[in-house]
Amino acid sequence: MKKVFLYYMIMVMSGSAYAQGYSKTQIDQMIEEISKRANSEPDKVLPASFDCYNYSKNIGYKEGMANSLLLTGKGLLSLGQYDAALEYAAKSEAIAGRQHYSEIMCEACRLEAECYRSLGVEYQVYKMLQKAMRYTADIQDRNKQYHERGSVFSDMAHYYERMEKQDSALVYYENSDNVFSMMKTGYIKNRERSLAASGMAMICMEKEQYDLAELYLKKAEDLAGHTNGTEMQLKIFRNKGKLEGAKGNNEKAIAYYNDALILAKQLKKKEVQALIYHKLSLLYEKTGEEEKAIQCFLGSHKISDHLEKNKISVRELPVKLVVENTEQQFKKNRTEIVVALSFGMLFILFLVARMIWYYKKMKEGLLAMKHTENQLKRKKAFLEKAKHIDDVTIEKVVQLGLKNDPQFLIQFAIIHLSFYERMLELKPSLKEEELKIGAMRKLGFSTKEIAIITDVSVRSVEARIYRIRKKIKEVVGEEERHWFEMI
Secondary structure, three states: OHHHHHHHHHHHHHHHHOOOOOOHHHHHHHHHHHHHHOOOOHHHHHHHHHHHHHHHHHOOOHHHHHHHHHHHHHHHHHOOOHHHHHHHHHHHHHHHHHHOOHHHHHHHHHHHHHHHHHOOOHHHHHHHHHHHHHHHOOOOOHHHHHHHHHHHHHHHHHHHHHOOOHHHHHHHHHHHHHHHOOOOOOHHHHHHHHHHHHHHHHHHHHOOOHHHHHHHHHHHHHHHOOOOOOHHHHHHHHHHHHHHHHHOOHHHHHHHHHHHHHHHHHOOOHHHHHHHHHHHHHHHHHOOOHHHHHHHHHHHHHHHHHHHHHHHHOOHHHHHHHHHHHHHHHHHHOOOHHHHHHHHHHHHHHHHHHHHHHHHHHHHHHHHHHHHHHHHHHHHHHHHHOOOOOOOOHHHHHHHHHHOOOOHHHHHHHHOHHHHHHHHHHOOOOOHHHHHHHHHHHOOOOHHHHHHHHOOOHHHHHHHHHHHHHHHHOOOOHHHHHHHOOO
8 A cells, every 4th residue: 555655646746747847956956955854754755856857857857867766766765665666776777877977877776786685685786786886986076986985885895794704894894984084074974984883893793802893883983973863873872782782781782772773763764673673672581571572572573574575575576677687698798708618617616616515415414314314213103103194285284273173283293294393302391382383383374363273362372472482592503593483
C-alpha cells in the first residue's frame, strides 16, 4: 500500500509541475534545499524532488533532471523501496552519462551500490563502487573530487567490514580520512572525517585494540563539535556503547545505546534500530533485566521481519538489472583475446587451488570418518524404531503439525533427523513443547500459525522462541551462530 500511495503522489505532483516555470538557478536552489532536508525530513524529499524533475524537464535542464532523479532515489531508499530507488539511480546515471556530469554519475553509482547492499547483492556493490571511483578522476572541481573520492573510500571500507576483512576496511577508512583532510575547511569536511574516525574506532574494537579505539572516538567527537541529532552523533554513541560493553561497563553501554536509538528513530534508520535493539537485548540479559531484554529482542525481531519482507518483495528488478549489466559487459569484451587468456589463467589457478583444497579435505575426512559412522548407526537405530510408520512426507508432517498431533515430532525427526538430533545434542534440557516449536519453525510455520496451533498468544510463542534461543546460545560456539538463529 505504501508503494501505491507513493506512486499516486508522484502522479499528482507531476501534473501540477507543468503549470509552473522555473529557471536553472531557481531549480538548483530548490535541489540544494531538498538535499539539506534529506536526513532530517526524508519523507518530504520524494514529492519535492519529483517536482524539481518536472520543472527541469520543462526547460530541458539535464543537470537538474539528473540531480532530481538522484534525490528521488535517495528518498525511496530511505523509505525501504529499494527496487524503485535502484531504478531512479540508474536513470540519473544514464542522463548524467550522456552529458558527462562526472560528479552526478559518481553519486548515482554510490546510490546503486547502497541499493544492492540493502538487497544482499554484495558482488554488485563492489562493481558499482569501482565504477564510482573511476568517475571521480573526471571531476574538475578539486574540492568536490576530494569529497566524492573520500566518500567512495568510505563506502569501500563499509563493504570490507561486511566481508569481515578488518585490515582492508581500516586501510580504506584511513585513505578516506586522508582524502577528506585535503578538502577546504568546513562542516562537510569535519562531518566526513568524524564518520571516518568513528569507522576506524569500530575496526579497532573488533581487533580488541580498545585504547586506540578510544583515541579515534575522541577525534570523532572533536570533529563533530556541538552538532546534535546527526549521523555523526549516532555513530559516536553506538561506538561508545560498544566500547563500554567490551570493557564490561554494562550500565554505561546501555545509556549510550539508548541515546543512539533515539537518534536512529529521528533519522528513520530502520536497520540501525534493529541492530541497537539486539545489542540492548544482550546487555539487559547481562544485567538481569529479563523483561527489558525480551522487549528489545521483540523490537529487533519486528523490524528485521519488516525489512526482510521488503527485500523479498523487491528482488525482481535488481536481478533484471544485474542480468542486463552482465550481458552488456560480456558483449563489450567478448572479442578481446586478453579476456580469454585471463579466464584461462584463472581456470588453471582454480584447478590448482581445488586440488590443494581436495587434499586437505581428504585429511579432514579421515578424521571425521568415525564421527560419521556413529551418526549413521544412530540414524539406523532410529529408523528401525520408525519402521511401522509408512510413507512419511513433508506434507504429512506439516498436516500433523497443524493438528498438533502427538506423532508430529516422531515423523518430523524422520525427515529432518540431523536437525532434530542437533537440537537434542546442543541442549538436552529442551522440553517437548520447545522441540515442537523449533520443528515448526524449521518447517516454515509463522509465529501466528504456531500460536493458533498451540492455543496460546503470539506474544507467548515469541517469548518461548526467545527462551529456546537463549538455551541453545549457552552451548553453541561462534561458528554455529547462524545455525540457531534460524529458529
